[in-house]
Amino acid sequence: MGRIPCCERENVKRGQWTLEEDNKLASYIAQHGTRNWRLIPKNAGRLQRCGKSCRLRWTNYLRPDLKHGEFSEAEEQTIVKLHAVRFVANVIRWSLIAGQLPGRTDNDVKNHWNTKLKKKLSGMGIDPVTHKPFSHLMAEIATTLAPPQVAHLAEAALGCFKDEMLHLLTKKRTDFASAPPAVTGNAYTPESTGGGKEETIEKIKLGLSKAIMHDPDADKVWTMMASAGEPSDGLAGLEETYPTLNEGFRYDGPSYGNEGEGSAWSQSTCTGGAAARRGGGLHDKVEDDNGEEAEGGKAEHKVSAAGMFTSECVLWDLPDDLMIHPIV
DNA sequence: AATCGGATCAACCGCGGGTCG
DNA sequence: GCGACCCGCGGTTGATCCGAT
Known part of the structure; x- marks a missing residue:
């Protein structure tokens, strides 16, 4: 059985509300309250x-x-x-979140x-x-895949990461299509990008490439991007991402990707950058809540970050045709 | 100055739960 | 218990704004 429409569509105006409409609605609700939204449009001048549109206008704006x-x-x-x-509770209720923020609506919060x-x-x-x-x-995904798949995943992800990071750092749109080294090889050299790029971008590219190749000098690049401490091992729980989750969560430090806002947010509480810095983005082993190393499936699925992105770029003990050799 | 593209936010849509007769 | 109706929700759309080129 189909549901009947909440109103006659032909006689209903849509789009932006005018000041006159706002006044009519607000004055009516001030006098009569918000009972029976279906009748409000008729009664409010x-x-x-x-009625639905009236309710939305009232709750979200008036x-x-x-x-x-x-x-x-x-x-x-x-x-x-x-x-x-x-998210952990597997249900995002914007209205409940908005309920904790006086004066904010679920639509506000959602937007x-x-x-x-x-x-x-x-x-x-x-x-x-x-x-x-x-x-x-990435590490979690990697533990569910066979080594050859993980190798390809890592290559692809690494390429995406580099392009995204370049975009964030330079605030310039990068040409994803013209970055073949991202997928076809591990090294990302200025020459490999086709040349003619701005010097700054080239420096960043080189720095990222060095960092990924585990060059100690490249730590400067990561320090620039994230002044993070040593990451803790183990899968990231919310407490790890937001260490003050239970006491009033706060980021301290500069913001990333939101320059000029004076935000107190920082990456210092995020182990991602540091984990990547340490070993190319994937942590060495997976630990359970007790800090003990978990097997996480077959032993060969375990991700060794040190092995993945060392200067030798040894991903796994794979057949040669599955290996992706670095451009040195 | 004109154009373009991304960001923003108000508004809409459709679904599902609750209530009432 | 069932159907009709109302309300609220999350996801999505589209108009407008604004900065970059």
Whole structure:
């Protein structure tokens, strides 16, 4: 059985609300409250809107207790914290998150998450969906794949990572299609990009390439990107990503990908950068909650970061045709 | 100055749960 | 218990803004 529409579509106006409409709706609700949205358009001075649209306009914009304008840092931290918790609970309820932020609506929170916070977290090396460092996600995925697949995955991911990082650092759009070394080889040299690029970009590329090749000098590059401490081993839980999860979560330090905002967010709490710095993005072993090394499937699936991206680029003891040899 | 593309946010859509007769 | 209806939610769309080229 099909559901009947909430209103007659032909007689209903859509799109932006006018000041006059706002006034009609607000004054009606001030007098009569918000019972029975279906009747409100008729009663509120013949509004050519459906009840649903009226409810949305009221709850998201006209309500007098609403807070308009920029989200504060504390609000952002609350959203991220609660989003992480809700993700673990396998249910994202924007209304519940918004309930913790007086004056904010679920639509506000949802929009802010989708347009700002997701990018912010990504820029910090944290997956906004799982709230785990990208490097740890890669390791988790790697443990489920056969070695040949992991090798290809690592190559592809590494290429994507380099391009994304270049984009973040230079604020210039990189040409993904013209970066063949990302997939076809491990070394990423200025010459291999076709030449003619700006000097700054070339320096960054070279630095990234060095870092990936585990060159000690390349630590400078990573220090520039993330002044992180030594990462702890083990799969990243939320406590690891957000160490102050239970006490009021906070990032301290510069922001990434949001220059000029004076944000107190930083990558210092994210082990992703450091993990990558240490061993090319994948940690050495997987530990369980007790700090003991977990097997995580077949032994040969275990990811050895040191082995993956050393200067020899030994990925696994693979048949030669499956190996991807570095460009040296 | 014009154009383009990305970012933002208000509004819409469809679904599912709750309530009532 | 069932159907009709209402409400609220999350996901998505589209208009507008704004900065870069």
